Amino acid sequence: MIELAVYDSKGKEVEKLELEEARFGGEVRKSLLKEAVIMYEANKRAGTASTKTKAEVRGTGKKPWAQKHTGRARAGTLRSPLFRKGGVVFGPKPRDYSYQMPRKAKKQALRSAMLGKLMDGEVKVIDKLTFSKPSTKKMVSLLKTLGIEGSCLVVAEDSDHIIWKSARNIPSLKVMKASQLNAYEILKYNRLLVTRSELGNIG
Secondary structure (H helix, E strand, C coil), rough: CCCEEEEEEEEEEEEEEEEHHHHHHHCCCHHHHHHHHHHHHHHHHCCCCCCCCCCCCCCCCCCCCCCCCCCEEEEECCCCCCCCCCCCCCCCCCCCCCCCHHHHHHHHHHHHHHHHHCCCCCCCEEEECCCCEEEEEEEEHHHCEEEECCEEEECCCCCCHHHHHHHHHHHHHHHECCHHHHHHHHHHCCEEEEHHHCCCCCC
């Protein structure tokens, strides 16, 4: 059983929550988390690296010297990888690095990442996260009040984008909905700030 305090915007504890580990898979599956991180990193790759083979580089096709009786190694073209400005052997070509894990595996990885954060005490729950208007100053003050330092992922429902606008100018701070979460985003940030309403939608 994991005990989790719920705070208000002034940093005062207003409620205690008890969460079952079984809700998040019961254990942190590190091998699955590794697979998920590799997948999400691979999916971010542009895959635009490109080199030219000896058939693609610019240059003459003439045989540089006679095949025999010169005392030199035989050569058929100056575009060979052996020569300066020649082609590249087995160099990279544009390709798609993306792939997908099974849907259930991604969901289990999300639960494991969340369980790990909960067990390490890196999750803060706030009862409500509402601003009357976008304000970076108020967001910074709230994080300081809750004792959150370093990078942070804010999980909140905000149809008016007020919270997002308040956070967009703060380095290492990101706002997402529970429905958008994945294991990679949870592991990427040092802390999680979750609203009471969105906590029930994770996992």
